[in-house]
Amino acid sequence: MIQRLSYAFRETIASFRRNMTLSVAAVITSAVSLLLVGTTFLIQRAFDNLLTQWRGDVGMIVFVRPDVTPEALGFIKQNLESQPNVIDVKKLEYLDKTQSFAEAQRVFAGDPTTLSLLSIETIPSQFKVVPKTTDPELVRSLANQYRTLPGVAGVSLAEDEFDVISTLSGFVRTVTIGMSLVLLAVAVILIWNTIRTAIFARRREIEVMKLVGATDWFIRVPFILEGLIQGLAGALVSCAGLWGLNSAWTSGVAGFKSGTGVSALVVPGSYVNGVMIALLVIGAVAGGVGSGVASSKFLDV
Amino acid sequence: MIQRLSYAFRETIASFRRNMTLSVAAVITSAVSLLLVGTTFLIQRAFDNLLTQWRGDVGMIVFVRPDVTPEALGFIKQNLESQPNVIDVKKLEYLDKTQSFAEAQRVFAGDPTTLSLLSIETIPSQFKVVPKTTDPELVRSLANQYRTLPGVAGVSLAEDEFDVISTLSGFVRTVTIGMSLVLLAVAVILIWNTIRTAIFARRREIEVMKLVGATDWFIRVPFILEGLIQGLAGALVSCAGLWGLNSAWTSGVAGFKSGTGVSALVVPGSYVNGVMIALLVIGAVAGGVGSGVASSKFLDV
């Protein structure tokens, strides 16, 4: 057993040196295709971040009539707080007249006419409500429900925006996950393809080995090891590439004005590490299994 | 000459049949990598569409005091129209008080309190201005300039939004164009790699041909033709794939609510056709040149 193993290892190393062209080709292919896979994973995650942040920005404002009674106000507040499953109570915020007026000054800063119409007496106070759900139907029915409460002047809902982001979110997620999976399949096909070509180039060798009395596994193990190492080497290269890309990306994004949402496109390091580990595993498995299967094709001599 | 050519063609066809495994591998690789390239081109174009549309939505509103004199109003109008290089005069629109009030009714539909504050007497009339430039600095200075005009109540500018879209636009374009180019390079590397491996498997043949007195070009031409055809075949397959993908995408996008901007993601058929032609050319050239270069490597016998 031990000499079989040592044979397999020596064999693998020797084969690497002697079939440089083929080995390098296999490593390049795996590196390139795994890099694509890794990049899509990062892009997917970046979009996810961005959309999550956008969605977090979408809220509802419940305007309270300026002439509301304290009881009615209390009732509204109580009503809002009674639904912790639906709205985010921790983010629930009440702006009284002074605060509402201050915010209006800010919001309408560029619009002095509207501003001139507002006064601290006539301005409605407001509750800022952040729904927990992302289902637009639910949010809408919630808004309608609040509209009927006594003392409520109206409910403002960024409905359209909400709709778009919600749909876009699902859509982008589907597309990017789909793309990652497709590229994964592509990577596996390309790696397998390259290894198959390389083994095809060595089919005479396999034939001779069989004629000298080698069992299928004796022949296959060095090939599998070789494919595994090639896949792993390719994955390592792709990890280096991915790391470089991500660094460039992170520092590129850092150059953006904060608050534009673009900074959400930075992917956390832990996720990047996870992707790298996944790439290593995929490379090794695709390489090993690929060459196992490919070599089997020429074992029926 | 004629028999040389006929030899090259016969040789190419025969080689295809006899090296099925290698040919199929090369075709698969080219198809897969060109499909990636094509897909990025489409994605890039889709994003471009989307951003162009978004940007088209970004305008400026010049509010005119309700008590403005007709002379002042005429002066503002004249001033706006005097800069056809900077603003889009055709899209310049004046809403008088009645129209402004109607629009306010619409805009503040969800906000009855604000609405109740507005009256047809006190509402400012407005010019809707669409800047031609996309440079945020320029647009901002334009707004400031208008603010100083007599009779102007204020200028509202979706500044933040404008900023984001403008930066995002440049950013996304850079990223997608970068990705297309990288994938193009990747495709060329992969195709070349596969062909190199295939030719490596046949280096003994090349050696023998040289020993029988074949010139380098005599050997190379069938290989080039073969690579060219493999690249072309791969490109054809990738075109079919791209066409299928685009159809699926178009019908998938059609399912979206109109007005969400997602419909901008549909890529026009003429662009798709252009990409397909590009893929065919790239496939043929990468295949032909790739095998020409790869076979040269084994011609120094």
Next chain:
Amino acid sequence: MGAPPIPALIARLVYFMIRLENVSKMYGSELPAVRDASFDVPKGEFVFLVGPSGSGKSTLLRLMNRQERPERGNVWVAGRNINEMANSQIPFLRRTMGNVFQDYKLLPNKTVFENVAFALEVIGKPKHVIGQQVPQVLDLVGLSGKEDRFPHQLSGGEQQRVSIARAFVNRPLILLADEPTGNLDPATGEGIMGLLDAINRTGTTIVMATHDHRVVNAMRRRVIQLDRGVIVRDQERGVYE
């Protein structure tokens, strides 16, 4: 004539190291390469296969290690019908026989040493045994000092001798040699024949296809002569005609 009882059958088959029963082999729709061949080779015998180019000598040898399977008839080796053997058993069959192939079939990416060692690696011989036996065998075929060459760095005759060394390094029961002196000068060829003779005397059964009439005439062993796939002569202590 009834079938012999099983133990007797086995005894007979074991006694005959190789036994062909009405074997025919055809490639595609061609004329048969071997037609209705039957013969026994007892353990320890030395047999020459002779006949013109294309008469079926190599095909007969390939039938004996199941490189080919016959369309008709049975091939028995060491008491087992190899045509009915499971594929998984074939490596073990081949390990009992050494093969000198007409086209050498060396592994192009292995050195001379590794090529010969391969036959020992396959049966799991430990490293120190390999390190001892391989140089010894290479010395016997006159290739000392060329251990680290690759096959393409050898002359034709040297490659042929590597193939011979690999064939008997694991001391097989049977040695199948296809034209093992075809690329050797007479002196070297005589050396190799002396070696094969010595191996044969240790009990190894040898079947050798050859065109070399000098060798056949000098050795005076059993000669099986083929002509267009048919056995036309099977003679003890024969000569090349």
Next chain:
Amino acid sequence: MGAPPIPALIARLVYFMIRLENVSKMYGSELPAVRDASFDVPKGEFVFLVGPSGSGKSTLLRLMNRQERPERGNVWVAGRNINEMANSQIPFLRRTMGNVFQDYKLLPNKTVFENVAFALEVIGKPKHVIGQQVPQVLDLVGLSGKEDRFPHQLSGGEQQRVSIARAFVNRPLILLADEPTGNLDPATGEGIMGLLDAINRTGTTIVMATHDHRVVNAMRRRVIQLDRGVIVRDQERGVYE
């Protein structure tokens, strides 16, 4: 002794189809495979190269078609110093000579017909000439009916004869044959030797490396004998010793 005037030199070199001047060839740091070899082969001569396995016969032949380049000395073929020839000229040099390689070097993906036809395709012969000459040559070497086989579907001797057919199908000035009868039975070998003799009589210069003493002794032509890379005998109408 002054150098001869240029025209005389050329005349001499053309008269000598092949001329080696103090040629040495070593592979890597090994002992030289050929050491200080000098000889002339006049146009139309038939020369045997003999010597033990590994003595440098194939290397000498490889030096004559620039498969190898010598470390020292010059090789002249048909009046040209082939070591100084531009790479782009080599194919044209090789078209003037037919080669029978020791390991045949057939194109594995081409049929027998295509392998032989290749030597004619290379020089741009039209299709109808190829369709006429190839079957004729295949018939001469006894391979009629096997045109559509691939090399791996042939016996060893049949492959060798394809190599021979390819070597002279384009009627070369020079024929370099490395062990062309090594895998042929004596009768077929004699047929091939008769063929080579006939080709030689049409004016083709032939250099043939061989181990086959019967052939050498029967033909009684010039014999150059090598031993460990050194020419030890160069004899008109020699025999195999």
